[in-house]
């Protein structure tokens with residue numbers, strides 16, 4: 001299933017909200033301090049945002065497990081080797097296209 | 100309708116097919132092409148300026164002018180270098196071609212032999228490079244595995260034949276061998292690979308014209324009546340016509356079939372030695388005149404005393420030794436325009452070897468192209484409207500040559516190619532290609548060249564894209580042929 005942008009955005013917001021709530025609840029169970037729990041929850045939200053971004057960028061550089069684009073096995077417009085260029089040049093001379 | 104067959108376009112490129120031969124002299128003996136003409140759209144096709152294989156096929160497939168593409172022939176000067184030049188290979192083409200537009204929309208193309216497509220590059224579909232390929236050991240297909248399929252099918256795949264040869268019989272064997280292999284591959288791809296757009300060129304006709312024109316054109320200065328090659332051109336046109344008929348049979352219904360040439364051909368009257376002439380005019384000076392004929396690049400030019408030099412080919416590219424642009428430039432900016440105008444007058448006044456008047460055409464590139472790109476010359480000269488080739492060599496001791504200075508040759512290019520477009524409709528008889536078509540007598544034919552429609556090579560790309568409801572990007576001049 002290919003998602004619409006709207007759906008992805010709404011999903012990521014609801015998930016962040018839920019996950020932050022879980023963090024706050026866990027800290028509260030251990031410390032019974034409501035203010036501290038809210039502070040940790042808020043900080044975790046920001047730090048995880050940054051760490052997730054870095055994590056994504058690193059994975060972006062790893063090809064393992066990714067599906068290949070059908071045209072990716074040949075570089076676009078490979079350069080002509082000097083030897084081949086010479087050959088082409090000679091052919092064009094034989095054909096009279098160049099002198 | 101829900102189950103409409105998908106729309107396809109097949110482009111049959113017959114390099115150098117001449118409207119005079121195709122539409123007039125031989126038409127009564129070409130039943131399949133005639134069938135397309137009688138049931139489709141037909142006309143002369145004005146080639147690119149200059150009318151040369153490169154840039155013509157790229158102009159046709161991109162809808163852009165040579166000026167926009169920056170392509171004025173097979174080679175171009177390295178800027179600011181008297182000797183070195185670069186060759187047009189596929190990596191020099193920046194413009195989008197029809198298959199690029201279609202690929203973006205998920206449509207598949209098969210491209211065979213279109214110059215230049217070497218080095219090969221990825222397209223959405225299959226590609227086989229053309230006659231500017233070093234040799235068959237190289238990677239000449241995309242995807243690269245396609246090469247094995249082709250070699251399994253036909254063995255050694257020939258890209259071209261060397262045609263400026265005196266061994267005419269050997270040439271003919273090679274020509275038919277090459278053509279049959281090309282069409283075998285084309286039919287195979289057509290039937291075994293997915294495609295929406297199929298385009299190919301057969302270069303054989305161009306090679307045949309150059310080698311045999313003097314044997315069948317009674318007006319050629321080297322024509323000999325009753326020679327054994329009188330009919331080779333007609334026979335090869337008939338051979339191609341049969342191949343076209345076969346393709347008409349096997350293409351699916353709802354395919355638009357376009358048979359087209361990139362330029363025409365006519366008899367070569369000779370060569371004009373441009374650099375010898377410039378020497379006579381005092382515009383070009385050598386350190387010493389060679390004993391034997393030499394290519395211009397091999398000569399020691401006295402650049403200090405040279406204002407103008409020229410390149411050979413179907414037309415002459417004229418370069419002015421301009422100060423600030425050339426390494427040893429002589430001509431000041433303020434002299435430049437006056438010198439060009441003086442040269443134009445002189446070129447137009449040149450008379451033929453028997454003092455006959457010529458119809459020489461001279462262009463300033465900026466005047467015929469809007470905003471030309473790349474390494475264009477200062478002037479482009481068509482001696483006697485293309486009838487005389489330009490020869491760049493020196494050491495000929497004369498201005499006119501009967502033969503080409505680069506090998507035996509009987510034909511030059513002409514401005515008009517041929518265009519035929521035929522829709523194989525959903526309802527049409529699938530066997531329309533060959534059945535019931537006989538060779539008719541000449542007098543039933545009604546094609547009058549002068550009265551035929553005139554199309555332009557720039558029209559072809561928009562016409563193909565229109566079949567898929569697509570348009571060219573950016574500025575273009577071509578019109579859709581309907």
Ligand SMILES: [Zn+2]
Pocket residue numbers: 114115151152153155305361362
């Ligand atoms: Zn051509």
